[in-house]
Amino acid sequence: MASFNWMAAADAVVPAAGAQSAARPDTTMAITRGAARLLTDMGFALVPELTLPNGRRADLAGLSRKGRIVIVEVKSCREDFAADAKWPSYLEFCDQFYFATGTNFPASVLPAGEGRIIADAYGGAIVTDAAERSLSGARRKALTLRFARQAAFRLTP
Template sequence: MADDHLNPCASDICRGVLRLFGDMSLAGVTEMTLANGRRADIAAICPKGEVTIVEVKSSIADFRADRKWPDYRPFCDYFYFAVGHGFPKDLIPDEAGLIVADGFGGAVLRAPAKTPIAAARRKAVTLRFARLAANRLNFGAEPAPADLISLS
């Protein structure tokens, strides 16, 4: 079993996944709250409008303690776990994709099956994504006005 202290931290894994997604022509954001109240570590949209969600796991303990990942599936076409290089790959469920990443980049080790989401949900997720990205661009570290941050 790999030592957890050899794994990169969650922010490094996120950075690597976002760099990988950029190379794959996906636009991504971190920490996107979904309509069910769950917060996706990374959400991304490809040029076709397909939605990908990534759950980042920086340690074995983090993975074992968190069983909410099925709650993300209804909101994406593709679902991945992203882990560091030392993470035991056999822990990741077969139905999920697998990305290994660090602060410099990442690689897809296993692609997930596509599970298309309904058109109405795709529109809602895409609008939520766009509003979040626009608010972050426009307001940066400053808090956005309350009427702009409501993403419901």
Template sequence: MNRMIEPDLSAPVDGRQSQRALEIQRGTARLLRRHGFVSLPEMTLKSGRRADLFAINDKGEIWIVEIKSSIADFRADNKWPDYWDYCDRLFFATNQETPADIFPQDAGLIIADAHGAEILRDVEAQKLAAARRKAVTLRFAQLAAARLHAIHDPGIPTHIEPNKI
């Protein structure tokens, strides 16, 4: 007798993010979908940096969203300018409790909770070079496929080395 096994479609949790950060991530991902983007959390780039949310739309435009759940979280991390090398637009996403004026003006700003988000400040696009766009788009596709494969075959690793991206 063959029984169909239903895959576990819940997202893997790695324990690095606070509950507040996960809520900001969820609301921001919903906002990105409304704007025609699909996104992946925790995407490692060639630089070794890990984008909190990496998003791409059907035109190939790439956004990176850096999630900051508090003033202390923002102050503890100054790597965000490095993300401009991998996206067309860079945003910070935070919650209503974190003062908006601490975030740099040369990045966009999103306010989010677990249910949704809104863009408070947009940012002008800085177009990626074609070779970099291709490389990060392929990385995105490989990582998304690896994570989907892991849902259907839990014994398979989801980590893909970001070589040459």
């Protein structure tokens, strides 16, 4: 049985169509790749661009061995963050939420209580821990099934 390389998939993530013009695609791809490498090293299975039940797409979603769900929102610059008012709609679908940014991103603009990952194309580090949330059992099951189905559909030729 062939295995799917999530690292390669993370390398191939492209910003969603209609993304704000302030976003920097090369920077976004590098940050996404580094955050994906970090989460993979931490033991998470990843799905880039996971579609959530509310129709939003999480830049990166991770599922731990214990079934905990992490969502990472990638921000390439201050303008990218300022143009995005949708990130709070991700909070109800994860146990932890992180912003992934480059080293030059001003941390002071990020909301308190949310985690921060600093990343580049080669890796990343958690510099601010994310608040712990706890999904209900029913929501966790539904999200885990969604995660698995979206990952499986991407493997279908």
